[in-house]
Amino acid sequence: xxxxxxxxxxxxxxxxxxxxxxxxxxxxxxxxxxxxxxxxxxxxxxxxxxxxxxxxxxxxxxxxxxxxxxxxxxxxxxxxxxxxxxxxxxxxxxxxxxxxxxxxxxxxxxxxxxxxxxxxxxxxxxxxxxxxxxxxxxxxxxxxxxxxxxxxxxxxxxxxxxxxxxxxxxxxxxxxxxxxxxxxxxxxxxxxxxxxxxxxxxxxxxxxxxxxxxxxxxxxxxxxxxxxxxxxxxxxxxxxxxxxxxxxxxxxxxxxxxxxxxxxxxxxxxxxxxxxxxxxxxxxxxxxxxxxxxxxxxxxxxxxxxxxxxxxxxxxxxxxxxxxxxxxxxxxxxxxxxxxxxxxxxxxxxxxxxxxxxxxxxxxxxxxxxxxxxxxxxxxxxxxxxxxxxxxxxxxxxxxxxxxxxxxxxxxxxxxxxxxxxxxxxxxxxxxxxxxxxxxxxxxxxxxxxxxxxxxxxxxxxxxxxxxxxxxxxxxxxxxxxxxxxxxxxxxxxxxxxxxxxxxxxxxxxxxxxxxxxxxxxxxxxxxxxxxxxxxxxxxxxxxxxxxxxxxxxxxxxxxxxxxxxxxxxxxxxxxxxxxxxxxxxxxxxxxxxxxxxxxxxxxxxxxxxxxxxxxxxxxxxxxxxxxxxxxxxxxxxxxxxxx
Numbered sequence: 155x156x157x158x159x160x161x162x163x164x165x166x167x168x169x170x171x172x173x174x175x176x177x178x179x180x181x182x183x184x185x186x187x188x189x190x191x192x193x194x195x196x197x198x199x200x201x202x203x204x205x206x207x208x209x210x211x212x213x214x215x216x217x218x219x220x221x222x223x224x225x226x227x228x229x230x231x232x233x234x235x236x237x238x239x240x241x242x243x244x245x246x247x248x249x250x251x252x253x254x255x256x257x258x259x260x261x262x263x264x265x266x267x268x269x270x271x272x273x274x275x276x277x278x279x280x281x282x283x284x285x286x287x288x289x290x291x292x293x294x295x296x297x298x299x300x301x302x303x304x305x306x307x308x309x310x311x312x313x314x315x316x317x318x319x320x321x322x323x324x325x326x327x328x329x330x331x332x333x334x335x336x337x338x339x340x341x342x343x344x345x346x347x348x349x350x351x352x353x354x355x356x357x358x359x360x361x362x363x364x365x366x367x368x369x370x371x372x373x374x375x376x377x378x379x380x381x382x383x384x385x386x387x388x389x390x391x392x393x394x395x396x397x398x399x400x401x402x403x404x405x406x407x408x409x410x411x412x413x414x415x416x417x418x419x420x421x422x423x424x425x426x427x428x429x430x431x432x433x434x435x436x437x438x439x440x441x442x443x444x445x446x447x448x449x450x451x452x453x454x455x456x457x458x459x460x461x462x463x464x465x466x467x468x469x470x471x472x473x474x475x476x477x478x479x480x481x482x483x484x485x486x487x488x489x490x491x492x493x494x495x496x497x498x499x500x501x502x503x504x505x506x507x508x509x510x511x512x513x514x515x516x517x518x519x520x521x522x523x524x525x526x527x528x529x530x531x532x533x534x535x536x537x538x539x540x541x542x543x544x545x546x547x548x549x550x551x552x553x554x555x556x557x558x559x560x561x562x563x564x565x566x567x568x569x570x571x572x573x574x575x576x577x578x579x580x581x582x583x584x585x586x587x588x589x590x591x592x593x594x595x596x597x598x599x600x601x602x603x604x605x606x607x608x609x610x611x612x613x614x615x616x617x618x619x620x621x622x623x624x625x626x627x628x629x630x631x632x633x634x635x636x637x638x639x640x641x642x643x644x645x646x647x648x649x650x651x652x653x654x655x656x657x658x659x660x661x662x663x664x665x666x667x668x669x670x671x672x673x674x675x676x677x678x679x680x681x682x683x684x685x686x687x688x689x690x691x692x693x694x695x696x697x698x699x700x701x702x703x704x705x706x707x708x709x710x711x712x713x714x715x716x717x718x719x720x721x722x723x724x725x726x727x728x729x730x731x732x733x734x735x736x737x738x739x740x741x742x743x744x745x746x747x748x749x750x751x752x753x754x755x756x757x758x759x760x761x762x763x764x765x766x767x768x769x770x771x772x773x774x775x776x777x778x779x780x781x782x783x784x785x786x787x788x789x790x791x792x793x794x795x796x797x798x
Contacts, residue, residue, distance in 0.1 A: 167239075168214075169214065199223040202228060229257075240263035243264070311323040322338060358374070358388075369390035373388075389403070390403050503539070514549035517550055518550055524565070548632075591639070631646070682721075683699075693781070702726065702729070716791065
């Protein structure tokens, strides 16, 4: 008996238009076992199709003759409608007839002659049909699951059998930019030659091992019909597909991996550049500081005392002015180097837009001069909330990008225009150039990694992609506008910092001369300390020390100083360590410290300066700037005393 009889009856759909034949088959079904079957009788074709579509039955017994229809016609219609219920065809014709062959071709599970029908034969036929149907259903689900997997795979898959493409998954169509229908039926050469190009396809064809042998993964570029090149990893594997030996070609998109690798390399290069720039800036600032301080002393104190004729005095003053101008140019270069020294994960802070723009222009001015006139269309001073180092990188790349979009040798007729203006709670910074325009369908794509810019032939590589990432991380937007005859405009929108109260030193009381203060200079570079003392000694009592530990001992012992000008970076004990020790034992003295830095380019130094809130002056500073700071601090201290 059937295994189902012990648990649940078999649901049978009997399609028979003759009542006598119905009774014959019914009796045979009932004789298979008590309670073994549940029978639904249908006598016409249309209700039979409807019942089959519901998929409620485990097997269908179908008469060959159904009035105007035949059982074969009904069987074919059921299969076309996706019915998978096993169907056993019943007929009054002799076994081995032409109908038997047609039934098998149409997909019948079995073919039985009514004249030979017995309960045993019918039970066995039903059992085999149900088991076979279940096996086919498992196979169909397995095939559907496998197909779903390969259809959803991100890698491009193409199968060739008999030398032609027989399957292409959606990822391959997306990678190649060619529809699946267009790829199907192509030969291997017709498939790969257009995608690899005339240069790469012959090389791959020569390297191909014999059919049935794997091809190790190799880097390649797929050329889309649009001209875009996609970096991929290409491999071939031998497979059996639909029972036929063939080959599976796998193309894996490497764009994201290349992007991550290139960004990592770029980050490493920028970090190295930042370290070198910071070190160079720091090493130059100390000698430049005492050059500027001594120049000021020479002009303000020494020159007036020299017994020189007026013409000679004027000549010396002119020479000193030229020297000062050259030294201040070095000072500007150091400020530009510090832009790179600030590379890292900095918290956004207010940044003056025009200052960073001018610094970026100076860094790439040689490239700009060869290509176009530079026009500045600045509005009033503007600040944005940004990381100064990263913002400088964006500005420099957009300047170079604008220059490279213009041919050399026609400077007078080509222009790069920089426009700044407020725009609500943001600042707009625009980079205009008169280069070739970019079609609308490519304007957004220039920000994709490695997308070649059609107009002007500029390969953007990672530059614009990285620029947009930086700007987005800063809470802004970077977009491109372009049109026929209008060149290109890269527009940045960056947030404006919230208004903050600016703590300015109180103005000096009119008619009062600042009191003479007692000032300690702590700097391991003796020449820097001596130069600062010369700049301040006419108005204040100044003492210089080159060892922070010795300075700590004197300050802890109670030696009174109104202001302590202290270098940040020193051997043995740094300015930060001196501050921490004083904060622990003499916090009021620690509050009088003013830090002098040649570029606080370490994360620890930047964090320290942001935390303590003490004044800080970056070397090289002008003596007049230092004198004003010292005087303002002394006035503030006097004003804070009771009764002042």
